[in-house]
Amino acid sequence: LMLEGDLRRAIERNEIKVLFLPIVRLEDRTVAGFETLLRWDHPKHGRVPAQTFLPIAEETGLVVDLGIFALERTAAELAAWQAALVVEPPIFATVNISSRQLLRHDLLHDVKTVLARTGVAPGSLKLELTESLVMENPEYAAQMLARIQELGAGLCLDDFGTGYSALAYLQRFPFDTIKIDQSFVRQMASGRSTILRSIVRMAREIGLEVVAEGAESETDAVALAEFGCDYAQGYAFGEPMSVLQARQLVGAAP
Ligand code: G
Ligand code: G
Ligand code: NA
Ligand code: MN
Numbered sequence: 086l087m088l089e090g091d092l093r094r095a096i097e098r099n100e101i102k103v104l105f106l107p108i109v110r111l112e113d114r115t116v117a118g119f120e121t122l123l124r125w126d127h128p129k130h131g132r133v134p135a136q137t138f139l140p141i142a143e144e145t146g147l148v149v150d151l152g153i154f155a156l157e158r159t160a161a162e163l164a165a166w167q168a169a170l171v172v173e174p175p176i177f178a179t180v181n182i183s184s185r186q187l188l189r190h191d192l193l194h195d196v197k198t199v200l201a202r203t204g205v206a207p208g209s210l211k212l213e214l215t216e217s218l219v220m221e222n223p224e225y226a227a228q229m230l231a232r233i234q235e236l237g238a239g240l241c242l243d244d245f246g247t248g249y250s251a252l253a254y255l256q257r258f259p260f261d262t263i264k265i266d267q268s269f270v271r272q273m274a275s276g277r278s279t280i281l282r283s284i285v286r287m288a289r290e291i292g293l294e295v296v297a298e299g300a301e302s303e304t305d306a307v308a309l310a311e312f313g314c315d316y317a318q319g320y321a322f323g324e325p326m327s328v329l330q331a332r333q334l335v336g337a338a339p
Contacts, residue, residue: 092147103121103122103328104122105122106326119179121159121178121180167209174209177210178211196236211241214230240259241296242260247268270298270305278308278312296317298319303321305321
């Protein structure tokens with residue numbers, strides 16, 4: 086593919102950016118953390134969305150390097166915030182993990198290295214994995230994730246509700262947080278909140294924190310709080326922003 090050769094050099098050329106999507110604590114509307122998202126600012130093609138280059142990266146294996154890059158940048162930023170700010174609990178960040186990184190690469194080693202190098206607060210660097218990814222190889226994924234959790238990383242189950250796995254089944258995995266897929270938030274916004282409410286209730290009963298994704302309005306935010314979600318992200322609270330904007334938002338700008 087046309088972009089493949091470029092992608093190999095994109096990291097060295099500083100074209101890959103880590104953006105920060107705010108995650109807000111619904112109880113008091115403070116910024117609790119961020120999901121980090123990769124963007125490619127291509128010199129010719131402009132901003133290339135993750136959906137375009139990540140599948141190429143996954144096929145060629147470059148996703149491993151991109152993943153290490155995202156982990157390193159995110160953890161370094163978290164460490165800076167935690168040094169500059171005294172907030173309890175500390176601000177967290179979640180990094181998306183791809184299939185190859187978890188199932189065909191030594192993710193444990195990458196996480197261990199990054200945590201040791203940065204010394205971020207335990208649990209404040211979270212890995213975000215989709216339900217379909219962990220279900221590709223549930224036995225292996227459960228073992229790996231248990232070892233990663235022992236290192237002190239947090240684990241968030243992304244796009245919850247889009248697959249076929251029951252929450253009860255997913256209790257076998259050491260997730261501390263689930264992120265409810267935005268399709269349920271859209272349903273809720275059009276008056277159908279039954280599934281969302283039951284997911285939240287079950288998650289809370291088994292001790293998981295709940296993030297709702299795709300909160301686009303104040304009405305969404307109020308309803309999600311009322312239904313017991315702990316956190317929400319989405320355009321109601323902010324779009325993916327640069328690291329400098331994120332620093333300002335948390336009050337850690339120099
Ligand atoms: O922000 P955007 O709509 O471009 O994100 C599209 C998809 O790309 C999302 O599903 C998001 O999870 C994924 N994505 C963004 N950044 C990363 C990353 O660093 N690693 C992986 N594996 N996926 C990412
Ligand atoms: O697959 P994943 O959930 O990781 O993807 C997150 C994607 O959702 C990012 O591309 C981000 O830009 C996008 N996003 C964030 N907030 C909203 C929102 O409120 N509405 C919609 N439609 N997309 C959002
Ligand atoms: Na995600
Ligand atoms: Mn998601």
